[in-house]
Amino acid sequence: MRSEPAQPLSGPPPALLTPDDAPHFGAWAGCMPGVDWRALRQPRSPGWLDFRLRHKRWQYIAFAHPDVFVGIAVVDLGWAAHGFAYAFLRGQKQLVSIARDGLPHAARVAQPLSDAAAHLPGLRIDMHAAGGKMQVSVRSRRLELDAELDLGAMPVPACIVAPANLLAHCTHKTSAIPANGRLRTAGTTLDLCACHASIDHSDGLLAHDTRWNWASAHADGCGFNLQAGYMGDAENIVWLEGLPYKLGPVQFDYNAADPLAPWQIRSHCGNTQLRFAPEGLHRGNKNLGIVASRFVQAIGCFSGHIGVPGSACMEVSAVLGVTENHASRW
Template sequence: MSPDLKPAPDTVVLDGRPAHGRYAGRIARMDWSALDPRPGWLWRRLHHKRWHYVGLGNAAVFIGVAIVDVGWASSAFAYLFDRESRRLLADWRQDGLPGLQAHVGDAPLAGAHAWFRGPGARLSLRHEAGDRLHLNVTTSALRVKAELDLAAMAPPLLAIGPIAGGLAHATQKTSALPVRGWAEAGGRSFDLDTAWAAVDASNGLLARDTAWRWASAHRPGIGFNLQQGYFGGQENVLWLDGQPIALGAAQFDFDATRPLSPWRVATDDGLLDLVFTPEGARDADKHLGFAASRYVQPIGCFNGMVNGKAVTDLLGVTEDHRSRW
């Protein structure tokens, strides 16, 4: 374990205050109810945001699935990117009512339960016996049944930190998880038994306007998570040979008007310096008057230097995201 990452605490709130820091290990729940003073009901309804995201891929495909509860609304998306043809075979999304059509629980891994139900759509991520997460997606465009194995995973990152314009945020992120399962899209079937997955479980009291750049890539022996934006460098971490290492501030050098051109992603401590070459992307723009979001998530490979050693063809994603929520 990195000396910069302490063992994860039992709770995100200690003595009435957020337990700010970067940690290694699981936390049972991300529950803000012990805050003192506790924000009022209306403020919490407008600012409490929770989501579960799973990204998984192999030589043939990359799949991204998210279930999101923003307090006053919910949404979900699921896509499948065919790496051979370099196009999206499925790109589904839907909005819904929180509590009625969607739920994102406070448990990030053990005990995790997130679901979305809408017209023609059923999505769920649920922890079940054997320390496995079961991912199920049924939509008109995409079907996924996958099992993610938590039993032998590297210690996950837990990051807790302050939020300008909000209050606090917590996120639990894993590196490469073995996958068993299958997916169907565009009249084709894909075997996922050679895929590797990463889980992002996030829960925070955030600002109305939130923006970030993000990068995530994983395979056995190496993985990383980087963010530049609303959460500072709190969630920047590198996994090497099963051990998490805290990283410095991340820099993203890219052309926002041409997200399929190469990106350079580096950290100011010199431990990571990579070029990301996109193969394709998922993007979405929503404008609801009182709320809006702009999102692009390119899929591709990272090449460069990590901890003084060359890394080639590391599959992952970058992201440029702005939300008024």
């Protein structure tokens, strides 16, 4: 039997919630008109305290450049704020990072692929979208960044709404966005002209214990987002010719005791096989009892292939990106 040609994702529904106030679960191409869970009634209506404790929002931006990989995040946990910025200098294999926590009002994450800000002790992050551009600024003693993303040249983003591990979660992922800027860190200034950026915006009602493995890499003509954990295979996406296609489940094989050893990522059906060669690590381990966070984010290059049923495999060769093993009690 011949398989049907692969079809890209279709456009999103007119609203996040259905007429009976249930989540519009699914995967789409484009942005949801708005993300607001306050009217949620099904599968159940969260009370005020439950909503405050379980509502998590973040916006993460990565910059991939031949000489450096930069990761920046603004995180609104509902009851607290968090922000981080790091730069991995590939030639020196040196990581410069800063992370700070604060009160809830210190972080703000707006609608998908738009504004976010964290103003924390010793760290200020601002992301502002207007006129088809996004301006990104980081200020700290260890690292400073000024960058601009060309949202008008962005491949079609993917929007996923899924039950996740509690009620519902909405995430928007982008592929490679043309970007430029300037990074100042470790006593040097780097021109980020003609680099690629990607954005991850997430907003949902998540369980106290949330765990995942994640892989993401984007360049001209190549982009993918893979996950195993709290979202299942819901956000597994590959971009072909600038359009997002849905992928099935994947398995992450790696040495947790030595995350700098090679990783393998395979689809259950066998049509996706990626090798990941780590070059450096961004990691954290915080345990405050009822609240904890442990993560390892490896920076390096992917090679192999990604297969979409009904379509030719996309070959991947030395594409810079990240893998992650993350566990949070939040």
